[in-house]
Amino acid sequence: MANRVTIKSIALDLGISHMTVSRALANSPNVHPKTRDTVLKRAAELGYVKSSAATAMRGDSTGIVGLLLPNLANEFYAVFANALALLCADQGLHLMIHLTNDDATREHLAILRLREVQASAVVMVPAPGAAADLGRGFSEMQVIQLIRTGDHHSPSAALLVEDRGSIGAAVDHLAKAGHQRIGYIGGHAALSSGRHREAAFRDALKRNRLSPDTAVIRLDPPSFEMGHAMCLSILEGDTAVTALVCGGFEISNGALDACLRRGLKLPDDLAFIGYGDPSFYRWIEGGISSIAVPVEELAGKAAELLSREVKAKNAGIISFPSSLTIRKSA
Amino acid sequence: MANRVTIKSIALDLGISHMTVSRALANSPNVHPKTRDTVLKRAAELGYVKSSAATAMRGDSTGIVGLLLPNLANEFYAVFANALALLCADQGLHLMIHLTNDDATREHLAILRLREVQASAVVMVPAPGAAADLGRGFSEMQVIQLIRTGDHHSPSAALLVEDRGSIGAAVDHLAKAGHQRIGYIGGHAALSSGRHREAAFRDALKRNRLSPDTAVIRLDPPSFEMGHAMCLSILEGDTAVTALVCGGFEISNGALDACLRRGLKLPDDLAFIGYGDPSFYRWIEGGISSIAVPVEELAGKAAELLSREVKAKNAGIISFPSSLTIRKSA
DNA sequence: ATGAAAGCGCTAACAT
DNA sequence: ATGTTAGCGCTTTCAT
Numbered sequence: 019m020a021n022r023v024t025i026k027s028i029a030l031d032l033g034i035s036h037m038t039v040s041r042a043l044a045n046s047p048n049v050h051p052k053t054r055d056t057v058l059k060r061a062a063e064l065g066y067v068k069s070s071a072a073t074a075m076r077g078d079s080t081g082i083v084g085l086l087l088p089n090l091a092n093e094f095y096a097v098f099a100n101a102l103a104l105l106c107a108d109q110g111l112h113l114m115i116h117l118t119n120d121d122a123t124r125e126h127l128a129i130l131r132l133r134e135v136q137a138s139a140v141v142m143v144p145a146p147g148a149a150a151d152l153g154r155g156f157s158e159m160q161v162i163q164l165i166r167t168g169d170h171h172s173p174s175a176a177l178l179v180e181d182r183g184s185i186g187a188a189v190d191h192l193a194k195a196g197h198q199r200i201g202y203i204g205g206h207a208a209l210s211s212g213r214h215r216e217a218a219f220r221d222a223l224k225r226n227r228l229s230p231d232t233a234v235i236r237l238d239p240p241s242f243e244m245g246h247a248m249c250l251s252i253l254e255g256d257t258a259v260t261a262l263v264c265g266g267f268e269i270s271n272g273a274l275d276a277c278l279r280r281g282l283k284l285p286d287d288l289a290f291i292g293y294g295d296p297s298f299y300r301w302i303e304g305g306i307s308s309i310a311v312p313v314e315e316l317a318g319k320a321a322e323l324l325s326r327e328v329k330a331k332n333a334g335i336i337s338f339p340s341s342l343t344i345r346k347s348a
Numbered sequence: 349m350a351n352r353v354t355i356k357s358i359a360l361d362l363g364i365s366h367m368t369v370s371r372a373l374a375n376s377p378n379v380h381p382k383t384r385d386t387v388l389k390r391a392a393e394l395g396y397v398k399s400s401a402a403t404a405m406r407g408d409s410t411g412i413v414g415l416l417l418p419n420l421a422n423e424f425y426a427v428f429a430n431a432l433a434l435l436c437a438d439q440g441l442h443l444m445i446h447l448t449n450d451d452a453t454r455e456h457l458a459i460l461r462l463r464e465v466q467a468s469a470v471v472m473v474p475a476p477g478a479a480a481d482l483g484r485g486f487s488e489m490q491v492i493q494l495i496r497t498g499d500h501h502s503p504s505a506a507l508l509v510e511d512r513g514s515i516g517a518a519v520d521h522l523a524k525a526g527h528q529r530i531g532y533i534g535g536h537a538a539l540s541s542g543r544h545r546e547a548a549f550r551d552a553l554k555r556n557r558l559s560p561d562t563a564v565i566r567l568d569p570p571s572f573e574m575g576h577a578m579c580l581s582i583l584e585g586d587t588a589v590t591a592l593v594c595g596g597f598e599i600s601n602g603a604l605d606a607c608l609r610r611g612l613k614l615p616d617d618l619a620f621i622g623y624g625d626p627s628f629y630r631w632i633e634g635g636i637s638s639i640a641v642p643v644e645e646l647a648g649k650a651a652e653l654l655s656r657e658v659k660a661k662n663a664g665i666i667s668f669p670s671s672l673t674i675r676k677s678a
Numbered sequence: 679a680t681g682a683a684a685g686c687g688c689t690a691a692c693a694t
Numbered sequence: 695a696t697g698t699t700a701g702c703g704c705t706t707t708c709a710t
Contacts (some may be wrong), residue, residue: 022488040689050695064426070464072687073406075702080401087432096426100419103447107454112461115445117433124437129441134400135412154688160351271627278631297601298628301608338696354703365681372704378679402703405686 023066032060042066049296082112083324084132084159088120092242093296094267094313095143098164098310101139101317109325120239122147138293141320144168146208148207151201162320166211167335175323175333177316179211181340182218184309188263189222190289195348197261197289199232203248203273204265205240215265234259245272253280253288261289261348264308270294274306284347291348305345312338338342353396362390367488373398376446376479401564404466412442413461413654414489416472418450422572424597424643425473428494432471439655441485450569452477462489471650474498476538476569492650497540505653505663507646509541509668512548517550518621518672519591525678527591527619529562533578533603535570542567545595564589575602582616583610591678594638600624603635613678614677622677635675642668 021027025043027037034053041049042057043066049057074080083106087095088199099115106113114137116128125145131251134138139160144167163176191202202219205212212325216237218273223230235259245268252259253276263279270292284290292299292308301308315338323333355373359366364383373381373388373396379387405411413436417425429445443632444467446458454519455475462470469490474497493506522530532549535542546567551594553560564587566578575598582589583606592607594600600622612619612631622629622638630638645668653663 021512023688025689026687036687037689037698039695040687041597041696044689047566049623053695058493067460067463069405069466069687071410072702073687075399075405075690076688076690076703077702088425090420091423091430093421093426096420096423096429099426100421100447101490103445105418105450107446107457110466113445115429115443119434127437130397133397136399136401140691195703260383264592274631276432281405298626298632299568301604302631302635304629355705356703366703367682367705368680369705371680374705380679383679399703402686403705405688405702406704406706407686408705637704 019101022066024063025054028057028061028064028066031064032056038320048073056178073169080112080136081110081140082114082132082137082139084128084137084142085113085115086128086140087115088124088143088145089117090115092267092271092294092299094294094311097313097318101314101341102320104319104341105317109321111324112222118143120145120241128315139174139324141324142168142172146206154161157160160324162323164316164320166210172332177319177337178335178337179311179340180183180337181285181309181311182221184264185215185218185232185265185340186225186339187221188307188309188348189219189226189228191342191344192261192263192289192291192348193226193228193259198228199257199261200228200233200260201259201262202253202265203236203245203262203269205269206237208286209240212240212265217266219263232257240266242268242272242275245269245274246276247272249273249276250280253277253282259288261291263291264293267294270308274302278303289348291342295343301344303317303347305347307345307348308343310341310343312340352399353394354399355396358391358394358396363385364506374588376406382478384666385546397513401483401526409465409468411440412443412444412462412467412528414467414470414472414486415443416448416455416458416470417445418473418475419447419598422443422601422624422639423628424613424624424646427643428647429474431644434648435651436654439651441654448473448475452573456666463622466477469504469654471654472498472637476536479553490654492645492653493543494650500663506665507649508665508667509641509646509670510667511545511549511639511641513544514672515548515551515595516555517594518637518639519549519556519558520677521672521678522591522593522619522621525556525591525619528558529564529587529591530558531564531582531587531592532595533566533575533592533599535599536567539570542570542595549593549595555560562587570596572598572602572605573605575599576606577602579603579606580610583607583612589618593623594623597624600638601626603631609634619678623673630675632675635677637675637678640671640673642670643656 026036029039042054090096118125122145141162142164143164163173266326295308295310356366359369371382386458420426448455471492473494491503494504534545535540625638625640
């Protein structure tokens with residue numbers, strides 16, 4: 019606390035009114051150039067910094083943007099945060115990061131905190147069991163949903179990945195290679211993305227005249243551990259699958275880890291198609307095939323929506339196409 | 349703005365003084381239990397949220413912690429941020445992330461922003477050319493330096509990695525395997541970490557009776573691209589090295605990428621020892637050897653220093669030992 | 679147990 | 695061009 023430099027302290031120091039200081043600092047035309055220079059110089063000398071608490075209290079935007087992510091350990095989220103942080107900095111926005119771990123309670127708490135600091139917007143990957151009465155919490159905030167749609171009353175926008183085509187293409191690719199028994203590990207039905215991806219997988223199965231009964235489908239709350247466990251359970255099951263498709267970022271890494279720890283050769287022992295295409299997939303086993311999600315584009319769009327203060331708050335649902343990257347593992 | 353719910357609006361609604369509301373909300377003993385319940389109930393109904401701007405203006409801590417990192421794309425930084433974010437959430441602290449891209453200007457700007465919001469602390473990986481006169485900027489903030497020490501007047505603490513032992517061990521390992529010409533790519537002298545690691549490399553060379561002239565050392569501002577370029581330059585140089593040691597997180601990934609793109613077999617074509625040991629190193633080429641840095645411990649310590657409001661602001665330099673993980677690549 | 683007043687730093691709206 | 699006043703939401707201090 020001590021002796022913070024304020025417009026008043028500068029005014030006192032200069033023997034003028036604090037309003038003149040305020041105006042000078044705000045570059046108002048109504049200040050004598052000479053006065054303005056004096057003020058600016060003294061302010062710089064004293065190390066004056068505007069108090070954003072004070073301006074926030076007056077009702078000005080805080081420029082704080084919340085970013086709610088399941089985690090930062092998965093490369094997709096990290097790279098998204100990276101891109102968004104850079105873009106936000108360019109716009110003078112503050113990024114406040116909260117990790118939800120896909121837990122509704124943590125999400126709830128994070129949003130409460132953002133309301134306290136009067137965040138002007140939130141970019142969030144909605145957690146599965148998101149409480150519905152949270153809706154009111156967003157009254158003043160622009161809400162941009164990412165990857166999944168949550169149960170919030172009226173998000174300003176939803177940036178989704180149209181991955182049905184890629185998932186279909188993945189199955190087509192495997193079917194054409196002769197695979198009859200294909201495994202799928204994905205998010206559970208509490209996730210909009212989980213539902214969509216599973217449906218895409220089943221559709222593709224049917225289209226390729228593969229009975230769902232010959233497939234092995236595992237759905238649960240997504241995580242690295244879940245992907246790992248489900249992959250093992252599939253490998254150890256009595257239904258021998260010859261190919262595996264992953265329907266989630268963390269799941270993909272978990273399943274891959276399970277395969278490699280087991281010493282499986284991809285694609286000889288198992289054709290593997292991951293999800294999210296992190297940078298290192300191209301380095302593993304001659305290249306891991308996977309569904310690639312356009313991270314930078316997503317972040318770019320989010321930043322764009324954040325920028326225009328426009329009350330065009332209803333950007334609605336915006337889809338970004340994913341793509342299938344085939345390498346050696348399938 | 350519209351109609352924010354404040355203690356005054358609640359007081360008006362209840363026909364009591366706003367002070368009673370304030371006390372009730374703060375769980376003061378000086379409120380009739382019945383009154384308190386009424387207030388709490390109404391506040392919940394109305395969706396009241398305390399304005400942190402108002403309390404900040406009164407001088408209370410904002411609980412905002414700044415995190416200045418070069419980027420989030422490298423797994424080390426991402427995992428550190430992940431761990432710290434979780435720990436901070438537990439302590440009710442807000443994490444504000446700014447990426448510096450190792451650029452002094454961005455760092456400067458980020459710190460200015462943090463001063464504006466009255467951040468109570470910053471955890472930062474100092475950028476190379478950090479302006480010295482920035483020191484004043486920290487007057488009110490607890491500063492925790494990470495990985496490197498910067499030119500700031502008096503950081504509250506510095507959490508460093510004692511990696512000289514590991515770098516030495518890496519060289520020992522390579523020398524014992526018969527390597528005579530070893531390459532090293534690391535950060536330039538503007539970085540405290542760069543200086544230390546290079547010194548450790550040279551010391552190890554001498555200890556193993558290898559002339560520095562037989563080695564190829566490349567130093568520059570660290571980045572993925574730099575690691576990539578330097579690795580290529582070493583591979584294409586006329587001095588054929590048979591082993592490579594990396595002295596930086598991004599450098600390591602960049603160099604690895606260069607090797608793999610070239611189709612090099614590790615360790616047959618080149619013995620490779622990376623830095624930072626990201627999760628995926630164990631999946632590549634049967635396992636990439638590398639110097640492992642204790643991320644979680646670093647984050648844990650940072651969180652601990654953040655917690656105790658104690659004015660024991662001078663934790664000084666705290667070192668965390670790294671370790672050498674030998675896998676197949678060397 | 680409850681209330682009234684003051685002040686944190688800032689700017690819009692009025693003076694002058 | 696410069697100054698004065700008031701009020702944003704909150705808590706500390708001092709009444710009642």
